[in-house]
Amino acid sequence: MGKRVAVVGYGQTYQRSSRKDVNGVELINEAVRVALADAELTIKDIDAIVIGNMDHFEGINYVDMWSAEGSGAVMKPVMKVTTGGTTGTSVAMCAYYHVASGMFDKVLAIGWEKNSESDTTGAIITAFHPVWERPNLGGAVAGLAIEASKYMHDYGATEKDGARVAVRERLHALNNPYAHLHQEWMKGIPPDQLVDLIVGSEQNQLLAYPLRMSDMCPRTDGAAAVIFAVEGKAEKIAPIPAWVQATANRHNFVYAGDVDMARNTTIAEASQAVFRKAGIKEPLKQIDVCELYLPYSYAGLKWIEDIGFCGYGEGPRLLWDGVTDMDGEMPINPSGGVMSSNAIGATALIRVGEGALQVMGRAGARQVNRKVNLAFCSGFGGCYWADIMLLGRKKPA
C-alpha cells in the first residue's frame, strides 16, 4: 500500500480557441504559475514533474525537454506521459504514483495542448495502425459517430437525447470563466426549449452522421497544472486537501475494429475497480459530483450507464429528469466539460483539477450546492480506453 496523497493546488489557463499571444512553453508556464500560487508554493518546493500532451498533434517531440523553462523542470526529475485523450489523467496518475511511492513529497502534473497549431484530425489518424487502419479512419469525429450509431440503434436514443447532454454541458460552461465555449444566447432558456432550438437549427451542420456541430467538443488551446502532496505535507498546504481515494485504468484492443461498440467496457471495468477499492456500492447515491471526459454528446448517455450510475438504456432518462444538472442528485461536469473546452493533453487533467476544486469547495460560480465528499473524475482516450481518479474529502482508509 502506498502513501496517502492529496491534490493541494490547481491552475489552468483560460481555455480559448487560439492563443496566438503565447507559445506552448509560455502557455504551460501560465498554468504552472497559477497552480503554484494556488498552493502558496514556489517551484523550489516541487520535487518532480510529470508532463504530457499529444506531441505529434503539434508536430513536435520531446516536450519534456523543450518546455523545461516553462514547466519549471530545470534540474528536476521530469517524465513525459502521452496516452491520447487520457494523457491528462495518466499524467495525474503518474504524479500520484510518484508521491504514493514515498520517493517524492510534492509532484507537479502538467497537461497542455495548442490545437490551433495542430492538424487534429490528421494527427489522430496517424496515431492508428499504418497498414490496417490509417487508410480509411476518419479521425475523432468519425470514430465517435460510429459509437453513437450503435447506441441509437440498440437503445432507441434520439438526436434530442444527445442534444440534452450538449445543453447541460454548455449551460454549465456559462458558470465557468475558464471554459472555451460560452454560448450566452442559451442563458435563461429552459433545457427542453434549447434542445428543440439546437435540433431544429439549420446552422447546426452535420459533421458525421449522427453527430452535428453541437454534439462535438471544440478544439482548444490551454494548459492545466495540478500539485499532488503526501500525507503530512498536504494538510499543511491546503485547508481542505482533495485526497486520492482510488485510481484505475483499463486498455483493451489492438485494432479499432476489435472494439465491441455495444458497451464501453474499459470505463466500466476501471469504474468497478475504483468502486471496489473505495467501498462504493451505490455510485449514484454516494458520489456527489462528476467531472467526466465526455468528448461528444452521446457519451453522456451511454458511458454513465457503463460507469454504473444507471442501467443500460437509462442514460437519457437521467438526463431528462435533470439528475445530472447543477441542482440535480448528481451533477455532471459543473465546469462545462470537454464539450465546452478540449485542449486535449490538458483535458483529462482539468477533470482532476475541477474535481479537486469541488472537494475543496473552491469552484466559485460552478461550485455545486452541497458538501462534496466524493468527486469522480475520468479520462477517455486513444481508442476507447479509460482512466478514473476518485477524489474525496476524507483520507482514504
Added chain:
Amino acid sequence: MVTSGDSSQPFNWTVDEYGSTFLREMRDHKKLVGIKCPKCGKVYVPPRPVCGQCYVGMNEIVPVSDEGEIYVFTIVHFGFVDPNTGVQRPVPHGYAFIKLDGADTCLTHFLDSVDPVKVKVGARVKAVFEPKRTGSMMDIKHFKVL
C-alpha cells in the same frame, strides 16, 4: 511497401506473418482470412499472432467471407485532408466497422453508399476489390451496401 495514393512515404512497416498472409490472399486471390484462437475460439480479422484476451499464441488461419454486415457506421460530411495522401477525403463518404461472416472482430473500411435509408446497423455488405491490387487495405475499394 505501403503507398499513399500518388504520394509515397519514407516508411516501411512490417506486418507479422499472419498479417502478411491476409494481404497476400487478398492481393492474389481476392480472399479474406482471419485467425482463430485455440482457447476461446474467437476469429480475428485482420489476423495477428496473439489473442490478447487469452494471451495465447494463434496459428490457425481460417477463411472468412467477403460479405458481412455493418456493425457500426457513420456518414462523414466534414472535409479534412487525409494525412496518408495529402488530398482531401471526398465528402460525404460512408465509413463502417464491418463484421464479416465467420469473423468475431470488425474490419474498418469505406462504404459505397451514403444513402441514409440503406446504410444502417445490420445492413448487408460485400467487398468490392480493386482490379489492380498491391497488397494494401485499399485493395478493397470499398464495401458495397447490398
